[in-house]
Amino acid sequence: MIGSSRSALVAALLAVLAATPAAANGKAQGLTPEAARAKVTLHDDPLEVEAVLSTHGVLRSTRGILRASHNDGHLRAAIDRRTGQTRFEVRQTVQYVGAYRNFSTVNFETASWPASASLRKLDQNPAHCDAIDPQSACFEELSFVVDEAELRRLAAQGSSGEAWAFKLKPRQGDEHRASLPRAEIAGLLMAVDDYRARSAGASSTAADAP
Numbered sequence: 190m191i192g193s194s195r196s197a198l199v200a201a202l203l204a205v206l207a208a209t210p211a212a213a214n215g216k217a218q219g220l221t222p223e224a225a226r227a228k229v230t231l232h233d234d235p236l237e238v239e240a241v242l243s244t245h246g247v248l249r250s251t252r253g254i255l256r257a258s259h260n261d262g263h264l265r266a267a268i269d270r271r272t273g274q275t276r277f278e279v280r281q282t283v284q285y286v287g288a289y290r291n292f293s294t295v296n297f298e299t300a301s302w303p304a305s306a307s308l309r310k311l312d313q314n315p316a317h318c319d320a321i322d323p324q325s326a327c328f329e330e331l332s333f334v335v336d337e338a339e340l341r342r343l344a345a346q347g348s349s350g351e352a353w354a355f356k357l358k359p360r361q362g363d364e365h366r367a368s369l370p371r372a373e374i375a376g377l378l379m380a381v382d383d384y385r386a387r388s389a390g391a392s393s394t395a396a397d398a399p
Contacts, residue, residue, distance in 0.1 A: 220248060225376025231384065239267040242380050244373050260284055262367050264377045273385060277335050280311070283357065283365050284328040289315040290359035295333050297355035300342055306333045308357065331357065344375035
């Protein structure tokens with residue numbers, strides 16, 4: 190009976206996961222680069238070397254198991270305040286039931302063949318993965334770096350309703366497919382351009398000061 194109850198619980202949780210992506214996709218269809226830009230957040234602490242722009246609040250997903258936003262992704266741009274050099278990364282949380290998958294690499298769309306990158310682990314709870322208690326479902330928070338030129342190509346060549354797809358590959362178990370709206374990518378790039386323009390203007394003003 191315990192085994193059958195656990196199987197039924199797992200099946201129910203997986204059904205929740207399968208039922209919710211359509212709602213998120215519907216929201217993405219109406220997203221514009223300008224609307225995404227308006228929701229990009231900036232953390233610019235004078236005691237930090239990097240300023241960070243994030244789309245975390247642009248289009249939150251509620252696809253998850255008993256905890257909202259545990260299958261959710263967003264973009265970040267970390268800009269070196271001294272040089273302007275920028276690092277772009279995707280951050281993705283994945284929640285699931287069953288054995289710990291230990292996601293290690295990602296494949297993502299490019300102009301030609303899919304590219305691969307290593308995943309950086311930001312957070313995880315492998316000790317809870319085989320627990321019967323549904324409050325203790327597995328989750329992993331991951332990130333990977335994407336080249337700015339590739340993001341600009343995606344923003345320029347796709348319509349606002351299209352998505353950029355990527356696939357997280359685990360050391361064991363099922364892969365996880367995810368995507369980000371191209372409008373969200375375009376919105377972040379607009380925010381980055383605005384920040385760079387302001388920084389350049391401030392530097393010019395400081396240089397002209399007597």
